[in-house]
Amino acid sequence: MTTLHRRQFLLGSAAALAAGAISPAFAADAKLRLLFWGGKARADRTFIATDLFSKANPGVTIDGEFMAFQDYWAKLGTQTAGGNAPDIIQMDYRYIVEYAIRGGIAPLDEFVGGALQLDDFDKDQLDGGKVNGKLYGISLGANSVALMVNEAAFKEAGIELPGRELSYEDLPALAAKFNAANKRPGMKLFQDGSGVEPALENWLRQRGKALYTADGKAAFDAQDMTDWFKLWSDLRAADVIVSAEDQALDATDAIENTMITLGKATTTFANSNQLIAFQAVNKDPLTMTNFPRIKAGSGGGHYRKPSMFFSIGGTSANKELSAKFINFFISDPEAAKALGVERGIPCKASTREVIAPTLDAQSKIALEFVSNLGDLLGPLPPAPPANAGEVSTQLRTTSQEVAFGQTSPEDAGPAFFDQASATLARAKKG
Amino acid sequence: MASAPSHEVAQGGSVAGAAAPSWWAAARSKNGPGYLFLLPWFIGFFGLTLGPILISLYLSFTDFDLLTAPHWNGGANFVRIFTADAKFIQSMRVTLFFVIVSVPLKLAFALGVALLLNRGMRGLPIYRAIFYLPSLLGASVAIAVLWRQLFAGNGLVNQFLLNFGIVGPSWISNPRYSLWTLIALAVWQFGSPMIIFLAGLRQIPLDMYEAASLDGAGRWRMFRKITLPLLTPVIFFNAIIQTIEGFKSFTPAFIISGGTGNPINSTLFYTLYLYQEAFGFFRMGYASALAWILLVIVALFTSFSFLTSKYWVHYDN
Amino acid sequence: MITDVQRLTVVTGDSGETTRLRKGALSLLAHGLLTLASILMLYPLLWMLSASFRPENEIFTATSLWPSSWSIQSYIRGWTGLRIGFDTFFLNSLIIAVLAIIGNLATCSLAAFAFARLEFRGRRFWFAMMLGTLMLPYQVTLIPQYVLFHQLGWVNTFLPLVVPKFLAADSFFIFLMVQFFRGLPKELDEAAMMDGCSPWRIYWKILLPLSTPVLATAAIFTFIWTWDDFFAPLIYLSDIRTYTVQLALRTFVDSSAESDWGGLFAMSTLTLVPVFIFFLVFQRLLIEGIATTGMKR
Structure with a gap:
């Protein structure tokens, strides 16, 4: 294995040398490989942008390849480990640290001001792509968590839609009203959010805590977790949320399995750029609002999260050209129109201006929602540390243990905290 | 098809004594032909298969994280697996239970249906095709959606049970029953062993039944005295293969639980856990260690089966 | 097919009117069982077939096999959709x-x-x-x-x-x-x-x-x-x-x-x-x- 690595390294550097020698500028006939996750709708938009780039840069072709999120990481991992990483890599907020600290993706600082023109790029979004002070990813859009709401169910029941001021404390009363007037058999007011990491994060932030510290430790304590599980146990007892069995149908927050899509709840925790995707598989008209406040007047739980990044493969032989492509992708007016807000709200002010008039109704809702968070908006937390993905998995499992009655909130809180701390510590050792 | 030469040969065989020409004895005793016939396999084994296998063995003693060079960490992975890994125990339990329940069920179904479909009846090819259809679906994404349609709280199964006044749980998402829905899926896809059984049944010479029926043997007797013994090599094969596949079972849980093994790790198959470690949490070294433990377990089981096979598997010699 | 029939007669070795009748009833029973089992085996595939003709926003909530309206749009979109x-x-x-x-x-x-x-x-x-x-x-x-x-x-x-x-x-x-x-x-x-x-x-x-x-x-x-x-x-x-x-x-x-x-x-x-x-x-x-x-x- 070590010899292979050395050989790959030699091969890689030889290729880089060759490329450098032949092409000080962007020589003709370069080929860039682009890997991203997404469905067909995203691919259609993306390929319009890559075609535009090829047209603007004759001789440069972009081989775009896309797949479902679930399949994406095995392929990217294999290609990267095999010394065949793509040039441009769509990167998730959760994995950017893992790839950056291991050299899977390259720092981009040297291109800023050159191939990458980031003058009117949102500061918080730029920071979101930084790991240990270096820029590793260019955010393709800002997002916020958002609550999907089934408008029709509320209208039929004659109840006002949950709005900006909704708090967890209001839920039992609202649920009582809803359950009395509800016309949909088996539909509850809320999904069970106890296993949803973004819901926990939002709630912690309103308490002045967070999920993680900047140095990769848990930024909450056992008591926080006990309170959290208790909150949802009480809501379950008060008939506010779906049953444990129903909630467990939704294993991964996949849109098609969410409680709102299955008709089990009027609301579902999601992201602001997903309204169109949710609407596509829901018959009832949907809208969206913010996550509940923990009590009246509390705010700061939301933040503008980079929905995803473009990064450059650590071994790419065409780093500068790749940077040029990323720049084109986030700033070219025609490309921007094609891409819309499908990956989130564009981070460059100039791009936002270009696309604003071209958006459809649902995209406008998303744009306005993210732009007008007001007192709900707090600062960007540090990027999740290595092994954060595993902690999120553990949260889901623990929440199910509580929901199915295998443990109590009082026991689950400390147990989860210990487990999460151990998982995070394991990452730092390795 | 090819009945002429075989006939001729078979008759020759019945006449022939024990004495064989000396060149043949020599050729048989020498290793040449055997290795010649195995040549393609040897090229593949040494060229493509063995290297990656040995490397994975090496990696199981390292902290390989996919993206940086592996570092030797001795037996640390194995120590952790055996002393501090609750998920290892859970996934082993899930997998063992799955194998113990689903393999016999699947084999019984496959054999039963194969026997039924082997008989002279109108429309057999159609039935055979229909019973094989579920296996054609393989691990399609569609299966996940389909299975929920059947086994969710308001799914088809519960609608059926409601006719008898039974209010069923949400089978697929209740940790007490979720593994059973995966067992049901495995059994539902019994097509492959069924086909192998059918092929095996076809290989039993018809004249054996003729002779037995002249002796006045009944159907059950013929099944016990002819069909079953002559089918043992195929039964043995299916049992071994299904067990190995059962231990390695990955896709059903991957697709239906979205790769999580939930609810509450009740469907956390061994290889699913291994996959999570390798590609989800960047611990390929650890995953390799898990893989080699599985290999040892499966190999022990298989060797044991081969040892006992002397007593119940009948080859023609 | 012919071989199947031959096989059966050889295997059972039965003859006579009563056994033929019995065989007829048995075969009917077998067919009935097989048909029932076939439906069970086929249901998920029928569901998939119906989903392919269904409006998309009905796929995850509908309980009946019969779509509320039929459309072959999915086939057209699917066939050409990936460029x-x-x-x-x-x-x-x-x-x-x-x-x-x-x-x-x-x-x-x-x-x-x-x-x-x-x-x-x-x-x-x-x-x-x-x-x-x-x-x-x-x-x-x-x-x-x-x-x-x-x-x-x-x-x-x-x-x-x-x-x-x-x-x-x-x-x-x-x-x-x-x-x-x-x-x-x-x-x-x-x-x-x-x-x-x-x-x-x-x-x-x-x-x-x-x-x-x-x-x-x-x-x-x-x-x-x-x-x-x-x-x-x-x-x-x-x-x-x-x-x-x-x-x-x-x-x-x-x-x-x-x-x-x-x-x-x-x-x-x-x-x-x-x-x-x-x-x-x-x-x-x-x-x-x-x-x-x-x-x-």
């Missing part, structure tokens, strides 16, 4: 599957013949090695294998998917054939060697012709498994023009974004057609073989 028509993916899958069948039948039967019929030093050892390769989860050999194929320059071609089949890498089929070869009477070989046959002639002229059922089985499985295989193509194919149908199917849906579920179900349905036809055609070969040769032992 490249689905015909390309079908062709790619077909090429890979056919090559895999040829490779598996040719080389696995050679190896199986050696293990089942020839004596040589280390036979048991190599047999154990062969079975051993079946027991390691592929997830952990994936990366070294990828590195190997990448060094050979085979990534993004069909070679990683096809070449191993020509090198008998699929132990399942070797083991399967070994079991069947061992079921064939050994006197065949001994008689043939009396006639001065070489091992090659025994393999080619005697064993293979008698092995139609197992060869047909191997062909069917190879076709279906290659057709359904998703993981290897995912890892090794990058250019969408080289995609197989299963790989193309997985691009319809991403659970975090806008997906085309209708297209997925429509194309999934179409993908089943070739495998189903292949199965129908090849299963006839299962019925032939040694049982019909009337061979004496």
Whole structure:
């Protein structure tokens, strides 16, 4: 294995040398490989942008390849480990640290001001792509968590839609009203959010805590977790949320399995750029609002999260050209129109201006929602540390243990905290 | 098809004594032909298969994280697996239970249906095709959606049970029953062993039944005295293969639980856990260690089966 | 069909009016049971078929099999939706599957013949090695294998998917054939060697012709498994023009974004057609073989 690595390294550097020698500028006939996750709708938009780039840069072709999120990481991992990483890599907020600290993706600082023109790029979004002070990813859009709401169910029941001021404390009363007037058999007011990491994060932030510290430790304590599980146990007892069995149908927050899509709840925790995707598989008209406040007047739980990044493969032989492509992708007016807000709200002010008039109704809702968070908006937390993905998995499992009655909130809180701390510590050792 | 030469040969065989020409004895005793016939396999084994296998063995003693060079960490992975890994125990339990329940069920179904479909009846090819259809679906994404349609709280199964006044749980998402829905899926896809059984049944010479029926043997007797013994090599094969596949079972849980093994790790198959470690949490070294433990377990089981096979598997010699 | 009927009469050996009546009732019962079971087996597929004609926003909540309105839009969208028509993916899958069948039948039967019929030093050892390769989860050999194929320059071609089949890498089929070869009477070989046959002639002229059922089985499985295989193509194919149908199917849906579920179900349905036809055609070969040769032992 070590010899292979050395050989790959030699091969890689030889290729880089060759490329450098032949092409000080962007020589003709370069080929860039682009890997991203997404469905067909995203691919259609993306390929319009890559075609535009090829047209603007004759001789440069972009081989775009896309797949479902679930399949994406095995392929990217294999290609990267095999010394065949793509040039441009769509990167998730959760994995950017893992790839950056291991050299899977390259720092981009040297291109800023050159191939990458980031003058009117949102500061918080730029920071979101930084790991240990270096820029590793260019955010393709800002997002916020958002609550999907089934408008029709509320209208039929004659109840006002949950709005900006909704708090967890209001839920039992609202649920009582809803359950009395509800016309949909088996539909509850809320999904069970106890296993949803973004819901926990939002709630912690309103308490002045967070999920993680900047140095990769848990930024909450056992008591926080006990309170959290208790909150949802009480809501379950008060008939506010779906049953444990129903909630467990939704294993991964996949849109098609969410409680709102299955008709089990009027609301579902999601992201602001997903309204169109949710609407596509829901018959009832949907809208969206913010996550509940923990009590009246509390705010700061939301933040503008980079929905995803473009990064450059650590071994790419065409780093500068790749940077040029990323720049084109986030700033070219025609490309921007094609891409819309499908990956989130564009981070460059100039791009936002270009696309604003071209958006459809649902995209406008998303744009306005993210732009007008007001007192709900707090600062960007540090990027999740290595092994954060595993902690999120553990949260889901623990929440199910509580929901199915295998443990109590009082026991689950400390147990989860210990487990999460151990998982995070394991990452730092390795 | 090819009945002429075989006939001729078979008759020759019945006449022939024990004495064989000396060149043949020599050729048989020498290793040449055997290795010649195995040549393609040897090229593949040494060229493509063995290297990656040995490397994975090496990696199981390292902290390989996919993206940086592996570092030797001795037996640390194995120590952790055996002393501090609750998920290892859970996934082993899930997998063992799955194998113990689903393999016999699947084999019984496959054999039963194969026997039924082997008989002279109108429309057999159609039935055979229909019973094989579920296996054609393989691990399609569609299966996940389909299975929920059947086994969710308001799914088809519960609608059926409601006719008898039974209010069923949400089978697929209740940790007490979720593994059973995966067992049901495995059994539902019994097509492959069924086909192998059918092929095996076809290989039993018809004249054996003729002779037995002249002796006045009944159907059950013929099944016990002819069909079953002559089918043992195929039964043995299916049992071994299904067990190995059962231990390695990955896709059903991957697709239906979205790769999580939930609810509450009740469907956390061994290889699913291994996959999570390798590609989800960047611990390929650890995953390799898990893989080699599985290999040892499966190999022990298989060797044991081969040892006992002397007593119940009948080859023609 | 004829052979089936003959077989039945031979096997049961019954005669007379009452038994015929009894047989009629039995057959009716068997048909009834089989039909019932067939519906059970088919229900999920019928559901998929109905989903492919359904409006997309009904797919996840509808309980009836009958769509509220019918539309073939999903098929049109699905076929052309990926910038490249689905015909390309079908062709790619077909090429890979056919090559895999040829490779598996040719080389696995050679190896199986050696293990089942020839004596040589280390036979048991190599047999154990062969079975051993079946027991390691592929997830952990994936990366070294990828590195190997990448060094050979085979990534993004069909070679990683096809070449191993020509090198008998699929132990399942070797083991399967070994079991069947061992079921064939050994006197065949001994008689043939009396006639001065070489091992090659025994393999080619005697064993293979008698092995139609197992060869047909191997062909069917190879076709279906290659057709359904998703993981290897995912890892090794990058250019969408080289995609197989299963790989193309997985691009319809991403659970975090806008997906085309209708297209997925429509194309999934179409993908089943070739495998189903292949199965129908090849299963006839299962019925032939040694049982019909009337061979004496």
